[in-house]
Amino acid sequence: xxxxxxxxxxxxxxxxxxxxxxxxxxxxxxxxxxxxxxxxxxxxxxxxxxxxxxxxxxxxxxxxxxxxxxxxxxxxxxxxxxxxxxxxxxxxxxxxxxxxxxxxxxxxx
Numbered sequence: 466x467x468x469x470x471x472x473x474x475x476x477x478x479x480x481x482x483x484x485x486x487x488x489x490x491x492x493x494x495x496x497x498x499x500x501x502x503x504x505x506x507x508x509x510x511x512x513x514x515x516x517x518x519x520x521x522x523x524x525x526x527x528x529x530x531x532x533x534x535x536x537x538x539x540x541x542x543x544x545x546x547x548x549x550x551x552x553x554x555x556x557x558x559x560x561x562x563x564x565x566x567x568x569x570x571x572x573x574x
Contacts (some may be wrong), residue, residue, distance in 0.1 A: 470495050475564075482560070482567035488516060492564040500553065500562055508550055508562070510539060515563040525568045528556040 468475045468483075470492050476484045481499070483492075493512055497504050504512075514535060515525050526534065528544075532555075535542050547555040551562065560568050 468492065468495050468499070478567060480561075480567060483564055484566060486516075486519060486566060487564040489564070493562055496564060497562045500558060502551070502558075502562060504562075505550075507542075507546075511535065511547065511550060511555065511559055512563040514538065515559055515565060519563075519565050525556065525560050525563075525565060527568075528554070531556050531559075 466477045466479070466481060468477065470489070475487060475492065478484060481496075493509075494504055497508070502508065514531075518525050518531075518534075525531075532544055532547065535547065547559075551558040553561075556568060
């Protein structure tokens with residue numbers, strides 16, 4: 466599988482995660498559309514958080530740590546809000562939509 470964005474091809478693994486991180490904002494709507502998601506400002510806030518975490522730590526946080534950080538940054542968000550934004554799992558589907566490689570760790574996140 467691959468995503469085509471502005472004439473460029475971005476390769477993915479079998480689960481749809483990009484093989485290499487991509488921070489172009491044009492990539493996210495293409496991936497989101499394939500996931501059945503229409504991006505809102507709230508989605509972009511989570512995407513920016515995930516991208517920042519990946520840049521700083523070389524990986525994305527598991528859901529528990531993600532929820533803790535997000536609720537500190539955006540108190541109006543809770544686990545239900547995150548799952549409403551990314552029904553396939555904020556720590557998995559959110560990472561895919563953010564244009565990042567597959568998260569690692571226990572349970573694949």
